[in-house]
Amino acid sequence: MGDFALPEISPGAAPEFGDAAGAKAWLENVPLANVAAAQRELLAALRTVNRAAVRPQARLLAMEALREAVHFVQIEQARRFSNRALPLAEAENAVFADTVALWDEMRIGYLRCLDAIVSGEAPIAGEAALVCQRVLAYSGLKMFHYHRAWREVPGSEWRALHRAYAAAERLGVGETAVEDWLNRDVHDTSPRIAYVRAILMGIANPHEMSQRQLTFTAYLLERWAHKVEVRSGPPEREEEPPPVVDLGGERPVVRGDGGAVSEPRWLDTARLAKSLRNRIGLLRKGESPSKLALGEDCVQPSCEQWLLFLYRHWCQQRAPRGAERRRLASSAQCCTGIAAIHFQLSGQVFRQPAERELTREEREQIATFGRLSTRDEDEYGAASGVEPWQIEEESVQGLRLRRPAGAPARRYVTGQLVAVRPADAPGFLLGQVRWLMQAETGDLRAGVRLMPGLPAPVAVRPTGVNVRDEKYVQALALPAVAALGAPPSLVLFPGWFRPNRVLEVFSDSPVRVRLAGALERGADFERVAYEKA
Numbered sequence: 001m002g003d004f005a006l007p008e009i010s011p012g013a014a015p016e017f018g019d020a021a022g023a024k025a026w027l028e029n030v031p032l033a034n035v036a037a038a039q040r041e042l043l044a045a046l047r048t049v050n051r052a053a054v055r056p057q058a059r060l061l062a063m064e065a066l067r068e069a070v071h072f073v074q075i076e077q078a079r080r081f082s083n084r085a086l087p088l089a090e091a092e093n094a095v096f097a098d099t100v101a102l103w104d105e106m107r108i109g110y111l112r113c114l115d116a117i118v119s120g121e122a123p124i125a126g127e128a129a130l131v132c133q134r135v136l137a138y139s140g141l142k143m144f145h146y147h148r149a150w151r152e153v154p155g156s157e158w159r160a161l162h163r164a165y166a167a168a169e170r171l172g173v174g175e176t177a178v179e180d181w182l183n184r185d186v187h188d189t190s191p192r193i194a195y196v197r198a199i200l201m202g203i204a205n206p207h208e209m210s211q212r213q214l215t216f217t218a219y220l221l222e223r224w225a226h227k228v229e230v231r232s233g234p235p236e237r238e239e240e241p242p243p244v245v246d247l248g249g250e251r252p253v254v255r256g257d258g259g260a261v262s263e264p265r266w267l268d269t270a271r272l273a274k275s276l277r278n279r280i281g282l283l284r285k286g287e288s289p290s291k292l293a294l295g296e297d298c299v300q301p302s303c304e305q306w307l308l309f310l311y312r313h314w315c316q317q318r319a320p321r322g323a324e325r326r327r328l329a330s331s332a333q334c335c336t337g338i339a340a341i342h343f344q345l346s347g348q349v350f351r352q353p354a355e356r357e358l359t360r361e362e363r364e365q366i367a368t369f370g371r372l373s374t375r376d377e378d379e380y381g382a383a384s385g386v387e388p389w390q391i392e393e394e395s396v397q398g399l400r401l402r403r404p405a406g407a408p409a410r411r412y413v414t415g416q417l418v419a420v421r422p423a424d425a426p427g428f429l430l431g432q433v434r435w436l437m438q439a440e441t442g443d444l445r446a447g448v449r450l451m452p453g454l455p456a457p458v459a460v461r462p463t464g465v466n467v468r469d470e471k472y473v474q475a476l477a478l479p480a481v482a483a484l485g486a487p488p489s490l491v492l493f494p495g496w497f498r499p500n501r502v503l504e505v506f507s508d509s510p511v512r513v514r515l516a517g518a519l520e521r522g523a524d525f526e527r528v529a530y531e532k533a
Helices: 020-027 035-049 056-078 090-118 125-148 155-171 191-202 211-227 270-284 302-315 338-346 360-369 375-383
Strands: 229-231 244-246 264-268 326-336 387-394 398-403 417-422 429-438 444-450 456-462 473-478 489-492 502-506 510-521 526-532
Touching: 020 056, 035 056, 035 090, 056 090, 056 125, 090 125, 090 155, 125 155, 125 191, 125 211, 155 191, 191 211, 191 229, 211 270, 211 302, 270 302, 326 338, 326 398, 338 417, 338 456, 338 473, 387 417, 398 429, 417 444, 456 489, 489 510
Parallel strands: none
Antiparallel strands: 229 264, 244 264, 326 387, 326 417, 387 398, 398 444, 417 429, 429 444, 456 473, 456 502, 473 489, 489 526, 502 510, 510 526
16 A cells, blocks of 8 residues: 555445546535535545545546636635735635645545556556646645745645655656646646646745746746756756755755655756756846747846846755854844834834924923824824744844744734834844745744844925825934945835935924835835935
């Protein structure tokens, strides 16, 4: 028997269908227009079929008959948890759980067929390549939807993927061509290609990707995964040590020479690397992405930047870091959003600068407590206060943070503005959430890239001949940092930047500045360079 950890066969199982004709007839009564209900019915039916004693040939044909309906339902349902803040809301998490469960049941159905082939019990040995490709493809689809929800892929899923490919190797069908008509464009595939697609997606830092980047990367892998060979020994004349997978392990790859793994296989990425380098070079010379088969939605300069990102993760031993990180375990306070960060930095509720002067009592409160003690402010502070995180790694350019699972807390998205105050620091540092992932344990992990300089609370408002009585709004100011080549900058609400726009900035007194250029944009902010007008 194969090492596939299949559920036990239940003698009392009463499946809705047991062959292709029965599956097609049953599907006619599934409400595909109501995707939530259809997903539940498909999941319940497959759970029963996968635990029933069904002939392997009939099971294989029934699984093939279900594929198109399952894919339609799954793609629609994924919209309900993709691109959502973490941790997912209860309803979103329930849809995510059902979606990965249905992908798993599709995999289990084909694993039943593969187990029969490996055991020599099935008359479908001639379909071994198709069965292996389907098992690996559904493993990859399950993982892909973990990526779409920015969830950590469990180690057991990587083990299942490796075991399935090991079975394809033993059966001698790893390179056998099969058709998958549910691929978007390229229907020619094989077990090896399906395996490589899952591995390369997993090592490309998917928790750092937007939904659009995930979709684009999957589009590229459908076309380019065939360029990567899986070898039993290291390829010769490699410029970079190739990625190594362990067919007996629970990780996507092990970088290095493979000496520490039990069943090493080397991913020869030489052809893929050459293809990526050629396209990057042509894009730099002005060639259009569409002429390079990169799709109509891929535009410069983001297309070139993304190919370079993928090249570093797929074809280099390790993506280079801008600065060395050191591991540590210390606490930090975090808050998010310009308004809340402004409150924490200023120590008081935001007021229009021209409204009134502070009283002597208010000045004394700020001098003593660092903030005003008013009921309104206390209520505001309760809604915009800090929450505890743990710092796991730090460098001069960034932090890796962890928030333990447990008490209800704020939700986060990639690209979000965040202020972090380490336990040993006198004040907050500004940063942007670059990647986000919810671990198996429920802990939330985030990578934060720090912005140069110490932030200060300011107020800004527009100027111009058509502007009258405009109110100030909160903003944050960062000083120039000559050592890093960083100009003075403002962190503004989205939509405020226009080239050469003149703003009035109020700190101790009003000053007019001209916006010189956008330095970075995030989910809830813009950081812009400025000069005095």
